[in-house]
Amino acid sequence: MRLTRYFLPVLKETPAEAQIVSHRLMLRAGMIKQAAAGIYSWLPLGYKVLKNIETIVHEEQQRAGHIPMLMPTLQSADLWRESGRFDAYGPEMLRIKDRQDRDMLYGPTNEEMITDIFRSHVSSYKDLPLTLYHIQWKFRDEMRPRFGVMRGREFLMKDGYNFDLTKEDALHAYNRHLVSYLRTYERMGLQAIPMRADSGPIGGDDTHEFLVLAETGESEVFYDAEITDLKFGDREIDYDSREACQAVLEEFTSRYARTDETHDEAVFNEIPEERRRVARGIEVGQIFYFGTKYSEPMGAMVQTPEGGRVPVHMGSHGIGVSRLLGAIIEASHDDKGIIWPEGVTPFHVGIVNLKQGDAEADAACESLYRQITDLGLEPLYDDREERAGGKFATMDLIGLPWRITVGPRGLKNGVVELTSRRTGESEEMAPEAAVARIAGIYGKG
Ligand code: 5CA
Numbered sequence: 001m002r003l004t005r006y007f008l009p010v011l012k013e014t015p016a017e018a019q020i021v022s023h024r025l026m027l028r029a030g031m032i033k034q035a036a037a038g039i040y041s042w043l044p045l046g047y048k049v050l051k052n053i054e055t056i057v058h059e060e061q062q063r064a065g066h067i068p069m070l071m072p073t074l075q076s077a078d079l080w081r082e083s084g085r086f087d088a089y090g091p092e093m094l095r096i097k098d099r100q101d102r103d104m105l106y107g108p109t110n111e112e113m114i115t116d117i118f119r120s121h122v123s124s125y126k127d128l129p130l131t132l133y134h135i136q137w138k139f140r141d142e143m144r145p146r147f148g149v150m151r152g153r154e155f156l157m158k159d160g161y162n163f164d165l166t167k168e169d170a171l172h173a174y175n176r177h178l179v180s181y182l183r184t185y186e187r188m189g190l191q192a193i194p195m196r197a198d199s200g201p202i203g204g205d206d207t208h209e210f211l212v213l214a215e216t217g218e219s220e221v222f223y224d225a226e227i228t229d230l231k232f233g234d235r236e237i238d239y240d241s242r243e244a245c246q247a248v249l250e251e252f253t254s255r256y257a258r259t260d261e262t263h264d265e266a267v268f269n270e271i272p273e274e275r276r277r278v279a280r281g282i283e284v285g286q287i288f289y290f291g292t293k294y295s296e297p298m299g300a301m302v303q304t305p306e307g308g309r310v311p312v313h314m315g316s317h318g319i320g321v322s323r324l325l326g327a328i329i330e331a332s333h334d335d336k337g338i339i340w341p342e343g344v345t346p347f348h349v350g351i352v353n354l355k356q357g358d359a360e361a362d363a364a365c366e367s368l369y370r371q372i373t374d375l376g377l378e379p380l381y382d383d384r385e386e387r388a389g390g391k392f393a394t395m396d397l398i399g400l401p402w403r404i405t406v407g408p409r410g411l412k413n414g415v416v417e418l419t420s421r422r423t424g425e426s427e428e429m430a431p432e433a434a435v436a437r438i439a440g441i442y443g444k445g
Contacts, residue, residue: 001347001378001379001380001381002369002381002383003380003381003382003383003384003394004383004384006044006380007030007043007044008029008030008044008045008394008398009030009043010028010029010030010394010397010398011027011028011030014028015027015028018148019146019147020147020148020150020216020326020330021216021329021330021333022147022148022150022216022325022326022327022329022330022333023147023148023149023150023326025329025333025337025338025397025399026046026148026149026325026326026329027148028337028397029045029046029337029338029397029398029399030043030045030046030398031043031045031046031049031325032046032148032149036153037145037153038142038145038146038151038152038153038154039152039153039154040148040149040152040154045346045398046325048346048347049325049340049344049345049346050156050321050322050325052343052344052345052346053188053321053324053325053344054135054156054158054321056184056187056188056343056344057135057158057184057319057321058135060180060181060183060184060187061133061158061160061180063180063183063239064131064176064177064179064180064239065131065176065239065240066131066132066133066160066180067130067131067132067133068132068133068134068135069132069133069134070134070136071107071110071113071114071117071134071136072107072136073106073107073136073137073138073139074096074104074105074106074107075104075105075106075107075110075112075113076102076103076104077095077102077103077104077105078103079112079113079116079298080105080112082112082297082298083111083112083115083293083294083297083298084297085112085201086103086105088201089108089201090201091141092108092140092141092142092143093105093106093108093140093141094106094108094139094140094141106138106139107136107138107139108138108139108140109138109157109159109202109316109318110134110136110159110161111161111202111294111314111316112294112298114132114161115161115294115295115298115300115314116298117132118130118163118295118300118312119295119298119299119300119301122163122300122302122312123301123302123303124302124303125165125302125303125304125305127302128163128164128165128169128302128312129162129163129164129165129169129172129173130162130163130164131160131161131162131163131173132160132161132163133158133159133160133161133317134158134159134160135156135157135158135321136156136157136159137154137155137156137157138154138155138156138157138159139153139154140153140155141153147216147218147326148326149322149323149325149326150218150282150323150326150327151218151323152322152323155320155321155322155323156321156322157318157319157320157321157322158318158319158321159316159317159318160177160316160317160318161314161315161316161317162174162177162314162315162316162317163300163312163313163314164312164313164314165302165304165310165312165313166313167291167313169313170289170291170313170314170315171206171289172242172245172246173289173315174206174287174288174289174315174317175242175245175246175248175249176239176245177287177315177317178194178208178245178248178249178252178253178287179232179237179239179245179248179249180239181194181210181285181287181317181319182194182232182248182252183232183237184319185210185212185284185285186231186232186233187343188324188328188341188343188344189328189331189332189341189342189343189344190212190284190324190327190328190331190341191212191213191228192210192211192212192284192285193210193211193212193213193221193223193227193228193252193257193281194208194209194210194252194253194257195208195209195210195211195221195223195257195258195259195281196208196253196257196258196259196262197209197258197259197261197262197286198259198261198262199288199290202286202288202290202316203288203290203293204288204289204290204291204293204315205289205290206288206289206315207286207287207288207289208253208286208287209259209283209285209286210283210284210285210286211259211281211282211283211284212281212282212284212327212330212331213228213279213280213281213331214280214281214282214327214330214331215280216280216282216330217279217280217281217282217283217330218280218282218283219259219260219280219281219282219283220259220260220278220279220280221257221258221259221260221278221279221280221281222256222257222258222259222260222263222268222276222277222278223255223256223257223258223277223279224255224256224257224271224275224276224277225274225275225276225277226255226275227252227255227256227257230251230252232248232252256268256271259281259283282323282326282327282330283320283323284319284320284323284324284327285317285318285319285320286317286318287315287316287317287318288315288316288317289313289314289315290314290315290316291313291314292311292312292313292314293314294314295311295312295313295314296311299311300312300314328340328341328344332399333399336393336396336397337396337397337398337399338397338398338399339399339401339421339422340399340400340401340421341401342401342441342442345399345400345401346380346398346400347378347379347380347400348372348377348378348379348400348401348402348438348442349372349377349379349380349400349401349402349403349404349438350379350380350381350382350395350400350402350403350404351365351368351369351372351379351380351381351382351403351404351406352382352388352391352392352395352403352404352405352406353365353381353382353383353391353406353407354388354391354405354406354407354408355407355408356383356384356385356386357385358408360408360411361406361407361408361411364406364411364416364431365381365383365406367431368404368406368416368431368434368435369381371432371435372435372438375435375438375439375442375444376444377438377439377442377444380398380400382394382395388407395421396421399421400421401420401421401422402418402419402420402421402438402441403418403419403421404416404417404418404419404431404434404438405417405419405426406431410428413428414430415428415429415430415431416428416429416430416431416434418434418437418438
């Protein structure tokens with residue numbers, strides 16, 4: 001993409017309404033624009049990162065054997081009356097009437113709708129296990145929408161639902177989700193710690209929230225510092241293996257890590273004092289096992305191998321897709337702007353032309369642009385007639401992890417400059433060497 005042909009409405013001023021750094025930076029970098037309280041338009045740069053996050057979520061869900069689909073945002077109130085949640089959900093649910101005066105709602109979550117789909121089409125244990133998921137907009141009329149996409153009213157969520165014959169099978173699905181989430185967040189450059197939590201309006205006893213540690217997080221958390229040493233890394237897990245998933249669950253949940261709702265001071269105090277941590281975190285996901293809470297009242301029954309009929313065991317599993325942009329920025333920025341992890345960056349590398357209009361500099365930039373594009377990567381070429389300082393400031397603000405700077409002086413010596421956004425370190429090298437380095441970084445070498 002050439003910057004002169006893109007739509008990147010960066011702001012010079014820091015918007016006064018934004019209280020936390022991720023919100024400020026998303027507005028300044030021209031990623032989002034507020035449409036109404038807690039509701040945002042995703043401008044091209046923000047939309048690109050959102051799509052990258054979605055892609056990682058899809059890939060990791062499908063790696064775990066979960067099946068993608070799409071349910072609507074608007075739902076009929078009748079389904080929610082069956083589960084009893086139409087009244088129970090409270091004022092967070094946006095209730096709408098259609099022209100026939102029928103009660104509708106903008107879905108805050110989809111347990112009822114998926115249970116209805118299941119009961120219409122599945123009646124035998126032979127079709128189990130089954131996990132369906134979608135990535136869809138949700139609406140929750142939050143009392144205090146704030147911090148930009150972090151606590152929105154309209155927000156994008158991955159919500160997945162497992163259907164199993166027995167509690168034991170459903171707990172395997174729970175563990176499988178936990179493992180796949182660890183991998184998902186790490187690919188986004190995040191450490192998200194599973195913590196024992198409270199299930200709230202979704203229900204059930206077993207639930208973990210995934211928290212990214214950040215001072216601006218809305219949740220107070222208590223944990224054993226040893227947990228931050230754990231890395232999932234690039235291990236290959238057989239998601240069908242109960243033992244393998246159980247082992248990972250035990251590794252990542254055996255140390256103390258809880259949100260304030262489930263915190264137990266006495267147990268916490270058993271940890272050696274130097275390892276006790278009280279901090280704040282951003283909740284980027286939550287997994288639930290709730291058994292037959294929805295299948296029983298809604299009659300989602302399956303035939304057992306012995307010929308009986310039992311309500312199916314379920315759980316649901318959410319990832320805050322749009323919230324993740326805020327969480328990643330909170331975890332990865334500096335005074336100058338965002339620092340995108342390579343896994344989610346909107347463009348793989350920036351190309352800065354120090355002297356637009358100089359025949360040699362223009363040609364070198366065009367050549368880099370073509371070579372990088374040919375690798376299947378996306379460069380952002382700042383081809384504006386703008387002074388170098390302004391171009392650097394824009395690149396630093398929007399946070400591309402790598403920048404190639406091209407100027408007539410360097411070209412005389414046959415070199416361009418490759419700069420890491422994270423470390424600020426620059427290296428001079430031949431243009432071909434810079435392309436090769438970028439290829440290597442993104443696994444295209
Ligand atoms: N049905 C279950 C799991 S699919 C569910 O709704 N879980 S949840 O309520 O925990 O939401 C899942 C994730 O969505 C949360 O972990 C959080 O990351 C994100 N989320 C929840 N509310 C908001 C909000 N108001 N703005 C942005 N993200 C949110």
